Amino acid sequence: MARRQRTLMETAYQHIRELLMAMTLRPGDxxxxxxxxxxxxxxxTPVREALFLLASEGLVLVKPGGGFLVRSLDLVDVSRLFEAHIVLAKAVAHLVVARVTDSDFGELEAAEREVNQEMERRDPAGVSAANSRLHRIEARIADNEYLERLAGQIHDQGQRLGFISFGGYSEDIKAHFDAVRTDHAEIIKAYRDRNAGQAEEVSTRHVVLFRERIMRYFDTSAADDIELTGDWITPAAGA
Structure with a gap:
């Protein structure tokens, strides 16, 4: 691909990705x-190239007869997402303990501060994006390209879920954010202490915390109107 063509594709990719992350393009659209x-x-051409790239990352589906759809998130898909997320978190925790360097801690702690700042602002998009960046850094430090690719797909979907669950209804989320702060601090401490067991335990707890947040969100946002056999994110996101 020529440099100019690639630049145009990257411009389209970033724009469409932002629409997906902010749920402007919603599941099933x-x-x-x-x-x-x-x-x-x-x-x-560059727009279609960008969409094919997003399809390879699991955010977009290519229709057999042509055209593109935003990947839906149904009950089975979300359940399997968290199943994979827990397995990933455990693996990354052990590898980070084994491979993290002193210089990595500065990057981890800067990302942790960014998450805390966004939580203070109560900005759903900012919180979900900053949290995703922190956990992507962990996956990179784990230094396994296969796990890093898997982490990218999982955190992409998690960022979309985080966006709607952190700002879609009026429940006070201070307690949830306090728990997130605690988990992040304890995970990084476990890395510093080279304590793989503690890192795994807290990382798993952290994924469960997020899963419970998502389940609670749907329980309190037009749950009676959600069709569990199909797309259950789309109707809830607009509630």
């Missing part, structure tokens, strides 16, 4: 690549 191209002032 048909993606109008022609309209996106017009909005960006681009030809259709």
């Amino acid at each position: 048909w993606i109008d690549d022609l309209r996106l191209a017009e909005q960006l002032g681009l030809s259709r």
